[in-house]
Amino acid sequence: MLKIIMRATTAASSSSSSSCWSSRGMNCLHSDSSLVVFVNNYFAFFHSQSSKPIKSTRTQPEQPKGDLPNITNLNILINCYCHLNQMGFSLSVLGNFFKLGLKPKVSTFNTLINGFLLKNRVAEAAGIFNKMIAGGNCQPNVVTYGTLVKGFCMKGNNSAAIQLLRKMEEGACKPDLVAYSTIIDSLCKDTLVDDALNLFSEMMCKGIAPNVITYTSLIHGVCKLGEWKEATRLLNDMVSRNIFPDVRTFTVLLDTLCKEGMVGEAQTVVEMMIERDIEPDTVTYSSLMDGYCLQGRIDEAKKVFELMLSKGSMVDAFSYNILINGFCKHKMMDEAMMLLGEMSGKGLVPDTVTYSTLVDSCCKMGKIGDAQKLFSKMQACGQLPDVQTYAILLDGLCKNRQLSTAMQLFREMEGKRFDLNIVIYNILIDGLCLAGKIESARDLFCGLSSRGLQPNARTYNIMIKGLCIGGLTSEAVKLLTEMEEKGCSPDGYTYNIIIRGFINNNETVRAMGLIQQMVERGFSADASTTELIVNLLCKDKVDPALLPLIKRE
DNA sequence: GTAGGGTTAG
Numbered sequence: 001m002l003k004i005i006m007r008a009t010t011a012a013s014s015s016s017s018s019s020c021w022s023s024r025g026m027n028c029l030h031s032d033s034s035l036v037v038f039v040n041n042y043f044a045f046f047h048s049q050s051s052k053p054i055k056s057t058r059t060q061p062e063q064p065k066g067d068l069p070n071i072t073n074l075n076i077l078i079n080c081y082c083h084l085n086q087m088g089f090s091l092s093v094l095g096n097f098f099k100l101g102l103k104p105k106v107s108t109f110n111t112l113i114n115g116f117l118l119k120n121r122v123a124e125a126a127g128i129f130n131k132m133i134a135g136g137n138c139q140p141n142v143v144t145y146g147t148l149v150k151g152f153c154m155k156g157n158n159s160a161a162i163q164l165l166r167k168m169e170e171g172a173c174k175p176d177l178v179a180y181s182t183i184i185d186s187l188c189k190d191t192l193v194d195d196a197l198n199l200f201s202e203m204m205c206k207g208i209a210p211n212v213i214t215y216t217s218l219i220h221g222v223c224k225l226g227e228w229k230e231a232t233r234l235l236n237d238m239v240s241r242n243i244f245p246d247v248r249t250f251t252v253l254l255d256t257l258c259k260e261g262m263v264g265e266a267q268t269v270v271e272m273m274i275e276r277d278i279e280p281d282t283v284t285y286s287s288l289m290d291g292y293c294l295q296g297r298i299d300e301a302k303k304v305f306e307l308m309l310s311k312g313s314m315v316d317a318f319s320y321n322i323l324i325n326g327f328c329k330h331k332m333m334d335e336a337m338m339l340l341g342e343m344s345g346k347g348l349v350p351d352t353v354t355y356s357t358l359v360d361s362c363c364k365m366g367k368i369g370d371a372q373k374l375f376s377k378m379q380a381c382g383q384l385p386d387v388q389t390y391a392i393l394l395d396g397l398c399k400n401r402q403l404s405t406a407m408q409l410f411r412e413m414e415g416k417r418f419d420l421n422i423v424i425y426n427i428l429i430d431g432l433c434l435a436g437k438i439e440s441a442r443d444l445f446c447g448l449s450s451r452g453l454q455p456n457a458r459t460y461n462i463m464i465k466g467l468c469i470g471g472l473t474s475e476a477v478k479l480l481t482e483m484e485e486k487g488c489s490p491d492g493y494t495y496n497i498i499i500r501g502f503i504n505n506n507e508t509v510r511a512m513g514l515i516q517q518m519v520e521r522g523f524s525a526d527a528s529t530t531e532l533i534v535n536l537l538c539k540d541k542v543d544p545a546l547l548p549l550i551k552r553e
Numbered sequence: 554g555t556a557g558g559g560t561t562a563g
Contacts, residue, residue, distance in 0.1 A: 075554080110554040146555035153556095181556040188557095216557040251558040258559095286559045321560040328561090356561045388562055395563060423563050430563080458563070 071102055078111045087124075090115055106132075106141050113144065117151035125151055139173075146178045153186035158195075161186065177203075181214045188221025193230075196221055212238070216249045223256040231256075247273070251284045258291025263300075266291050282308065286319040293326030301326050317348045324354060328361035333370075336361070350381070356389045363396025371396050387418040391427060398431025406431050422453050426462055433466030441466050457483070461493050468501025473510070476501055492523035499525070503532045 074093055081090040090112055097104045109132055116125035129148060132140050145168050152161035161183050168175045180203040187196035196218060204210065215238040222230040231253070235245065245253075250273050257266040266288055270280050280288075285308050292301035305323050308314040320343050327336035336358060343350050355378040362371035375393050378385055385393075390413050397406035410428060413420060425448060432441035445463050448455055455463075460483040467476040476498050483490055495518035502511035515525065515533070525533060 107554050112554095114554055141554095143555050148555090150555060176555090178556050183556090185557060211556090213557045218557095220558070246557095248558040253558095255559065281558090283559045288559090290559065316559095318560060323560095325560060351560095353561045358561090360562060392562055427563055462563090 071097075071105055071108070074102070075105070075108050075111050078108065078115070081115070087115060087119060087121070104138065106138055106144060109138065109140075110143050110147055113151075114147050117147065117154065120155070122151055122155060142173050142176050142179070145173060146176070146182065149179050149182050153182055156186075156190070158183065158186050158190065158192070162199075175208075177208050177211065177214070180208060181210075181217065184214060185217035185220075188217050188224070191221065191224055193218070193221040193225055193227075209241075210238075210243070212243050212246055212249060215243060216245075216252060219249060220252045223252060245278075247278050247281055247284060250278060251280075251287055254284060255287040255291075258287055258294065261291075261295060263288070263291035263295050263297070282314050282316055282319060285314065286322050289319065290322045290326070293322065293329065296330060298326055298330055298332070315346070315348075317343065317351055317354065320348060321351075321353050321357060325357045328357055331361075331365065333361060333365065333367075350378075350383065352378070352383055352386050352389050355383060355385070356392055359389065359396070360392045363392065363400065366400060368396055368400040368402060387413070387416075387420070387424070390418070391424055394424065394431075395427045398427055398434060401435065403431055403435045403437075420451075422448070422456055422459060425451075425453060426456075426459050429459065429466070430462045433462065433469065436470075438466055438470045438472070454486075455483075455488070457488050457491055457494070460488060460490070461497060464494060464501075465497045468497055468504070471505055473498070473501045473505050473507060492518070492526070495521075495523050496526050496529045500529050500532060503529075503536065508536060 074097060078090045078093045081087065081093065094104060094108065094112065097108070109128055113125045113128050116122070116128070125148065129140060129144065132138055132144070145164060149161045149164055152158070152164065165175050165179055165183060168179065180199060184196045184199050184203075187193070187199065200210065200214065200218060203214075215234060219231050219234050222234065238245070250269060254266045254269045257263070257269065270284065270288060273280050273284070285304055289301045289304045292298070292304065301323060305315065305319070308319065320339055324336045324339050327333070327339065340350055340354065340358065343354070355374055359371045359374050359378075362368070362374060371393060375385065375389070378389070390409065394406055394409050394413070397403075397409060406428070410424075413424065425444060429441045429444050432438075432444065441463065445455065445459070448459070460479055464476045464479050467473070467479065480490055480494060480498060483494070495514060499511050499514050499518065502508070502514065518524070
């Protein structure tokens with residue numbers, strides 16, 4: 001029987017389902033062994049067969065003909081400017097087409113649209129698309145649509161992507177496998193697996209055959225929801241259609257096992273892959289390494305890393321980040337810093353994730369000076385910290401009671417034209433409360449709407465906690481009512497904070513009333529609240545009838 | 554010129 005490990009993610013406790021920084025968290029998984037059984041059977045079944053030949057259908061690149069520049073070269077130039085974040089130059093190349101008497105092709109426009117989408121400039125991409133339609137002599141093709149669909153998905157706008165798909169159905173340019181697979185994948189990433197499966201059936205009804213990419217997206221989606229049986233069904237389904245799982249499909253399975261804590265099974269998957277000539281790659285090994293780190297088996301993780309090193313040029317910045325994170329989470333800061341030092345020797349550039357991981361761990365270990373040094377080093381190395389990295393340091397400063405430095409950093413952030421969302425203000429309000437500056441915290445809280453921000457459950461919890469610590473329990477209760485009225489449901493944390501506030505303020509009767517309300521709502525006392533209640537019980541200050549209530553988990 | 558897998562963070 002396999003161990004059931006439920007990894008709770010620290011999903012934002014906001015009332016809306018989406019968090020500010022699009023954390024696509026894993027839900028609790030209900031493990032059973034069926035997936036592992038499938039993988040075993042799969043390999044057993046195909047063991048005797050020879051490996052499939054590697055597909056090599058690359059066509060020769062088109063040779064530039066005649067005088068330069070021609071259309072192909074101009075397209076390439078546009079693409080280069082797009083990737084260099086020089087969209088203005090890209091557009092001026094388009095202008096050159098007309099000067100040279102050349103007619104841009106659909107691919108020219110597609111390249112431009114793709115460029116704008118890569119830079120998150122959806123409006124301009126849509127503008128080109130609309131001009132193509134209006135212009136009449138260069139109609140969008142299936143790639144144009146596919147590119148736009150991808151753009152909408154990248155923005156997390158699945159419904160716009162589906163609308164575009166519907167528009168394609170009406171016109172001459174029918175949706176193809178790529179358009180469907182793009183949306184299916186995006187829905188799966190948002191754990192809207194039922195919608196993805198519906199689109200999948202629809203696609204098949206239209207006679208569009210899925211491929212390994214479509215199946216891998218779906219399997220990833222169901223794995224994220226812990227639906228092992230569904231994953232097994234999909235695997236059987238694809239194999240029955242002669243579509244075979246490849247290195248990416250197996251990596252999805254392996255990664256899911258790792259996140260479930262079943263790293264032993266994940267290791268077995270690697271061995272089976274090798275036997276079957278499906279060579280595990282950097283991502284496969286990185287995922288396995290993370291699995292070992294999650295189990296605290298750092299030595300095993302290091303072994304995998306050394307294996308990758310021994311195979312030559314198999315490690316990338318991503319795999320370094322995973323091992324650095326493993327060291328950090330196990331308070332092995334020296335080893336983590338060593339790895340950071342190693343990276344440049346391998347020609348790898350530490351990125352914002354590398355530094356964020358290290359900065360966060362330094363902060364959590366109270367080494368705020370080291371965190372600040374790393375933050376400066378990151379900038380000196382040309383890595384501009386993003387708003388989230390700033391948030392990590394801001395939080396570290398607040399938690400380490402360096403409020404004035406934190407405020408300074410906040411001003412710096414304001415000057416950077418960052419999109420300062422509620423997360424930043426939550427950190428700051430918490431920092432002010434921790435420093436005992438309830439008035440300032442309250443001012444900031446009340447000023448949120450004027451900044452176009454809405455408090456989430458976490459904001460309320462922080463503010464309520466601050467008020468309780470300041471002895472302002474009545475105001476805390478007012479906020480509890482306010483959050484309900486504003487459609488922001490209180491969670492177990494909210495109740496626990498106020499109950500503790502009441503007890504600490506010797507308002508036992510009010511505490512008892514709220515405990516009852518909390519239990520009725522399906523929440524229970526956490527460890528520190530329970531301790532306080534037990535203390536009261538010992539002093540006969542509480543009705544013993546409450547005891548069974550607080551014990552219920 | 555379009556689709557799939559691995560890391561951080563209140």
